[in-house]
Amino acid sequence: MSSRHPYRSVFVALLAALVLGGLAATPAAAEPGGDTGDEGSSANPTLGSVLDDSTRAWTDAKAKFDASVKHQAELTTQLQATEAQLASIQEQVEAIAVAAYRTGPLTTIAALMDSDSPDSFAERAGSINQIAHHNDHLLHDFKLLKEQQAAQKKALDDEVAAQQQQVATMEQKKKDAEKALALAGGPSKGFVSANLPTADAVPRNANGSLPTEKCNVDDPTTTGCITPRMLHAMQEAQKSNFKRFVSCFRPSGPYEHPKGRACDFSVQTKTGFGGVAAGDDFVYGSNLAAYFVKNATQLGVMYVIWFKQIWTPAVGWHHYSGVAGDPSSDHTNHVHLSIL
Incomplete structure (x- = not known):
């Protein structure tokens, strides 16, 4: 047997080595085909780093911009409501101011002295007190609304400035990403x-x-x-x-x-x-x-x-x-x- 096939044992050994070597070199996750999905040494770590930084910054700026736009819309609605309230009491406040200018501080005393009876005196005193109380509340509300209006306008200006800042950030990070991707x-x-x-x-x-x-x-x-x-x-x-x-x-x-x-x-x-x-x-x-x-x-x-x-x-x-x-x-x- 050995004289008829002198190289048989060598051939079997080589075949076994090739088969075993081929099996060992084949990744288990590669089926079907010979690829594993791993980019390996062909990947560009610099590109990945730039994309990580630029995209994260761009995405955060975009999210903040969107949130600011939403908040701006809410502030605008609030400001419109405040200005509507101001308009509704503006005429009353102006009437109070005109009356105070025309009649002066002795008007209340004169109205009381003109009473012809104790009951009339008390009634007029009560009415005058109610009017004064109402006017005080009206003027107080008007003052608060004016302060609220000013604060809302400033908040709107701040939102616009914030949006401009986020837009500038987004534009810069877009350029960074485009520069990296150009390669x-x-x-x-x-x-x-x-x-x-x-x-x-x-x-x-x-x-x-x-x-x-x-x-x-x-x-x-x-x-x-x-x-x-x-x-x-x-x-x-x-x-x-x-x-x-x-x-x-x-x-x-x-x-x-x-x-x-x-x-x-x-x-x-x-x-x-x-x-x-x-x-x-x-x-x-x-x-x-x-x-x-x-x-x-x-x-x-x-x-x-x-x-x-x-x-x-x-x-x-x-x-x-x-x-x-x-x-x-x-x-x-x-x-x-x-x-x-």
Whole structure:
């Protein structure tokens, strides 16, 4: 046997080594296909840092601006009501002032001295006291309304100044984001889909900004952690029937995965990421990306990446591609979502 097949044992050993080596080199999460959804060394950490800073600042400024506009509308309504009250008593106050000027301080004494009986004296005294009391209240109310009017006008001026400041911040942060994204590509058409569901909104601070969150919630897709807002976004997407494979936390690497503020949503129908999406997979990914964009305010979205394009609240859709040019780097096999 050995003389007829002198190399058989060597061939079997080499075959076993190749098979075992190939199995060991294949990531478990890569099915179907050979891609894991990890951007790896092709990611640009500087871009991620700039987007984190600029988008967070832009989003906070936008929320404060919106809250200020809402407050301005409330103040305007209050001011209109105050001015209506002032107008309703303006004539009465002017009449009191004219009467006081014409008759002088002896009018009350003269009216009492002209009484022809004790009863008449008492009646006139009571009437004069009631009129004086009414006039005092009227003048007091008029003074308070004037002070209220002045305070409301100042508050409106303050809101306008605050809005101008937020607009300036938004414009600067938009330029920062555009400058960073210019390295990845120019503006693009992006992805839009009609009739997408509206997500439930996350809690916000009184001024409209988002509270700071830590990576302290168990990630249902890995053994790591994610933030409460990230979990909310994933669950809202799943409620809207985007239920394909998801992977969130990674212990290392760029962007928000190690912070628990990012998830990769595979467009494959099976577990894993695979190759470049086509057909129904592409439609699924495009709808999911459009869903996150539509619900950016409700979910606290920082940016969305899908099929060589990236969306941020400040600048909209831009072209984007990874250095490596593989499906994960180009995000042609999954939708990346980063949350503030």
